[in-house]
Amino acid sequence: MKRLTQRDIAQLAGVSQATVSLVLNGGADAADRIPEETRRRVQKIIQETGYVADPVARRMAKGRNNILGVFTYEPAFPSAQADFFAPFLFGIEDAAQALGYDLLLLTAAARGEDGRKRIFDEKNRLRLADGCVVLGRDFDRAELVRLMAGDFPFVAVGRRDDAGAPVPYVGADYAAATAGLVERAAGMGHRTLAYVGPSEGPESTVDRWRGFERALAEQAAELVLHIPFAGGPERETLEKVRASGATAVFFTELADAIPFKRAAVAAGLSVPGDLSIVVLGSHIRPTDTGTRFTTYAVPREEMGRRATEVLVAMLEEKSGVQQVLLNCEPVEGETLGPISKSKV
Secondary structure (H helix, E strand, O other), X not given: OOOOOHHHHHHHHOOOHHHHHHHHHOOXXXXXXXXHHHHHHHHHHHHHHOOOOOHHHHHHHHOOOOEEEEEEOOOOOOOOOHHHHHHHHHHHHHHHHHHOOEEEEOOOOOEOOOOOEOXXXXXXXXXXXXXXXXXXXXXXXXXXXXXXXXXXXXXXXXXXXXXXXXXXXXEEOHHHHHHHHHHHHHHOOOOEEEEEOOOOOOHXXXXXXXXXXXXXXXXXXXXXXXEOOOOOOHHHHHHHHHHHOOOEEXXXXXXXXXXXXXXXXXXXXXXXXXOEEEEOOOOOOOOOOOXXXXXXXXXXXXXXXXXXXXXXXXXXXXXXXXXXXXXXXXEOOOOOOOOOHHHO
């Protein structure tokens, strides 16, 4: 079936093609220059024929086609990490709909030698969209520098270090949230702490570590054990924690805290009586539904929503580059308690 054009709509409505273009693009010009009856007639033909405006043509007319790209470095809908991206995407969709923009999920990107997706390759379709929201646990630094050097508008979800210039982002304030948990632990008498997780890597990892280190000094607490990797055998981790004398253990991954807690209980320890456990945020749904871990909630949906709003504000020239950090709400949980009298 032949694709309808603006010329076809103009012939059916008995108006010029320029009139159809004005009606489609809207704005003050359409209201001022086209009689209401003519505008309604054109709109009626558009509705009856199901005509869809060519986005490229609209881009030429308005400078935008009201389409936002969404790029994720990791698969957007994997079963293993479904809880990581889903809240971000909920927020992005909600904001885009409210602001009158469509979304284009960019999935045809090539993969590098490490298997990770790449923004820039021969299949690059970024410019089908007006701008892009970019997500990923670990960004490609070279691509971020290239994005900053170009003229394509984008906003990163998650704080990003400068890449030749300040990067527009909406992130979570992991440093402040982590420091808050250390302060709570210290307030309950914990002065010897263990940390299970890396101190280097993506900005979110570094921010957690910086918040932890800062709070140690402020609370006169001591780091007696640091296991700089995740996913180690829980019994081995428990043995190291007990040998160190730590009374509270901070995990960067809930997936490590769950088996560790089970191992502690199996060894005859009470949590939090003999040993407290704190989790520094999480992106997975806990399988141990019987335990509510002390942690903080990362505002992932709000991050997606705000990132979309920031991007649209840039596109519509309502603001320049913005860097926004959102608060993480503390979750009381049941795994952090006063230090046992036997430990004092």
